Amino acid sequence: MRMLLIHSDYLEYEVKDKALKNPEPISDEQKKGRLDEVLAVFISVEKVDETNPDEVVEKAVKEIEDVASQVKAERIFVYPFAHLSSELAKPDVALEVLRKIEEKLKERGFEVKRAPFGYYKAFKLSCKGHPLAELSRTIVPEEAVSK
Numbered sequence: 001m002r003m004l005l006i007h008s009d010y011l012e013y014e015v016k017d018k019a020l021k022n023p024e025p026i027s028d029e030q031k032k033g034r035l036d037e038v039l040a041v042f043i044s045v046e047k048v049d050e051t052n053p054d055e056v057v058e059k060a061v062k063e064i065e066d067v068a069s070q071v072k073a074e075r076i077f078v079y080p081f082a083h084l085s086s087e088l089a090k091p092d093v094a095l096e097v098l099r100k101i102e103e104k105l106k107e108r109g110f111e112v113k114r115a116p117f118g119y120y121k122a123f124k125l126s127c128k129g130h131p132l133a134e135l136s137r138t139i140v141p142e143e144a145v146s147k
């Protein structure tokens with residue numbers, strides 16, 4: 001998994017078109033979204049993550065929580081982003097991983113939004129620009145490391 005974490009004044013998106021044959025079903029309300037004072041987390045779920053999705057979810061949540069506490073962000077925007085890797089996981093695995101990350105962050109008390117999966121989306125982002133405002137993380141399941 002590849003993550004790009006941007007501490008932002010706001011992130012807003014608008015769904016434009018389907019990018020997959022069967023994108024995640026969404027309500028009209030989910031076609032647009034915005035959070036202010038947010039840690040935006042752009043995530044590419046990778047093929048290697050398919051060997052142990054649950055472990056990757058746990059590691060990703062820990063990394064996100066760690067950065068959020070450093071930048072004092074209480075809101076997280078989980079944003080599916082297929083452009084951080086050339087070895088993408090299958091959509092059904094990727095969506096499940098992203099849903100679980102969203103769920104676990106909510107359990108830990110964050111206000112969380114997740115941008116819809118499987119769409120082309122317009123988005124606006126205002127990066128805060130401080131030294132920890134732009135970070136990236138790479139996460140792999142343990143067995144993938146030991147191979």
Ligand SMILES: C[C@@H](O)[C@H](N)C(=O)N[C@H]1[C@@H](O)[C@H](n2cnc3c(N)ncnc32)O[C@@H]1CO
Binds near residue numbers: 019043044
């Ligand atoms: C396109 C661009 O504007 C938009 N931002 C986009 O990336 N859309 C992606 C993700 O929402 C999702 N998607 C599919 N596979 C994956 C994956 N392995 N990891 C994350 N997302 C995925 O499916 C879309 C097409 O790849």
